[in-house]
Amino acid sequence: MKIAVFGTGSVGQTLAIRLSGLSHSVTIGTRNVENALAREGKDAYGTPTVAEFVKNNPSITLKTYADAANGTDLIVLATKGDGAEAALAAAGNIDGKIVLDITNPLDFSKGFPPTLFLTNDTSLGEVLQAAFPNTHIVKSLNTMFNGLMVNPRSLGEDSTVFVGGNDAAAKARVIGILKEFGWKDSEILDLGDITTARGTEGMLPIWLRIFGATKNGFFNFKVATGK
Ligand SMILES: NC(=O)c1ccc[n+]([C@@H]2O[C@H](COP(=O)([O-])OP(=O)(O)OC[C@H]3O[C@@H](n4cnc5c(N)ncnc54)[C@H](OP(=O)(O)O)[C@@H]3O)[C@@H](O)[C@H]2O)c1
Secondary structure (H helix, E strand, O other): OEEEEEOOOHHHHHHHHHHHHOOOEEEEEEOOHHHHHHOOOOOOOOOOOHHHHHHHOOOOEEEEHHHHHOOOOEEEEOOOHHHHHHHHHHOOOOOOOEEEEOOOOEEOOOOOOOEEOOOOOOOHHHHHHHHOOOOEEEEEOOOOOHHHHHOHHHHOOOOOEEEEEOOHHHHHHHHHHHHHHOOOHHHEEEEEOHHHHHHHHOOHHHHHHHHHHHOOOOOOOOOOOOO
16 A cells, blocks of 8 residues: 655654555655755654664655655654644645544643643544545544554553544544554444544543653553453
């Protein structure tokens, strides 16, 4: 499958490498290729620079958002939350495409931990769906550290990945990708339409507090039910 991953940060790089390793044809999207390649220094997670990433992953092509999306029917959206709408807008006509939306509406302007710039009665997933009504936004994977998204078995026990979106066929495609990553049927919880992103994006404040208390991002939520 031809897949465009939007975002050159740790999430975009991790998803692109894993999808490429699964034999998908992957492009990685950025605002400006020259600027991305020229950027020096690592982020807080020690993510390789874009230049290092491109050098180490010759099968993954770095393109502008529009060029990356061209000819694909699946976009993995892994940009900063406040750049998500602009990234999709820059992609040109994305009608009919599926967008696996991993973004969170995090506002770091007052330091750490960040707050949510959309919450309660709205969500970034919904805002994107409203802005691109002919595109199928599917919110998933945003509730965990990126290493776990693409390798759920590395946790050593079952946990939960949430899925939310308005279009059943688009969700089925995303669930297919999740299974390729190693998620079991029993771990995948379809919460319903895109308004469920209020819930999954709303998990970030507790995710951040758990991270703050344990200093360990390698954990996941698990919905435990009585048998
Ligand atoms: N880190 C995790 O494990 C984790 C887990 C769950 C969810 N998330 C979510 O995943 C997303 C990506 O996180 P990250 O840490 O990998 O990267 P990030 O630093 O949040 O985002 C980097 C990407 O955002 C793009 N971007 C920033 N502002 C933009 C704008 N105004 N218009 C268009 N694009 C813009 C950048 O484009 P350029 O390449 O052009 O600079 C870059 O590709 C975030 O929404 C985050 O909340 C992260």
